[in-house]
Amino acid sequence: MFCIQCGAKAGDGVRFCNKCGTRVDTEKTQSFGNPQSPLDAQLDKGKIMAIVSLVLGITAMLLPVAVIDVILGIAGIVLAVMAKKEGFTGGVQLAGFICSIVGTTLAFFYTIYILY
Numbered sequence: 001m002f003c004i005q006c007g008a009k010a011g012d013g014v015r016f017c018n019k020c021g022t023r024v025d026t027e028k029t030q031s032f033g034n035p036q037s038p039l040d041a042q043l044d045k046g047k048i049m050a051i052v053s054l055v056l057g058i059t060a061m062l063l064p065v066a067v068i069d070v071i072l073g074i075a076g077i078v079l080a081v082m083a084k085k086e087g088f089t090g091g092v093q094l095a096g097f098i099c100s101i102v103g104t105t106l107a108f109f110y111t112i113y114i115l116y
């Protein structure tokens with residue numbers, strides 16, 4: 001990178017320009033100094049969606065009310081997909097997705113079992 005003040009070449013990882021002393025690591029300082037960057041906020045949003053998805057999925061599997069289970073399960077699937085779009089993937093997001101699908105499927109077959 002180059003010094004923004006005097007234009008002298010400064011090596012990567014150098015914090016101050018060795019010609020004029022101007023700070024040259026502003027880019028890194030900003031990303032480290034601001035813990036809640038837009039990407040982090042997005043990941044937090046995705047994490048919350050994933051957790052809610054998991055809760056909905058588990059509730060859909062355990063609650064013995066088929067009609068509500070289908071609604072909860074579909075909501076859980078949608079939230080898990082949205083969490084993935086927000087960039088949050090991993091154990092919780094995947095578990096939420098699977099639990100929601102299982103919950104919806106169980107509720108679906110349970111409904112058929114009651115009706116016939």
Ligand SMILES: [Zn+2]
Pocket residue numbers: 003004005006007008017018019020021022
């Ligand atoms: Zn300089």
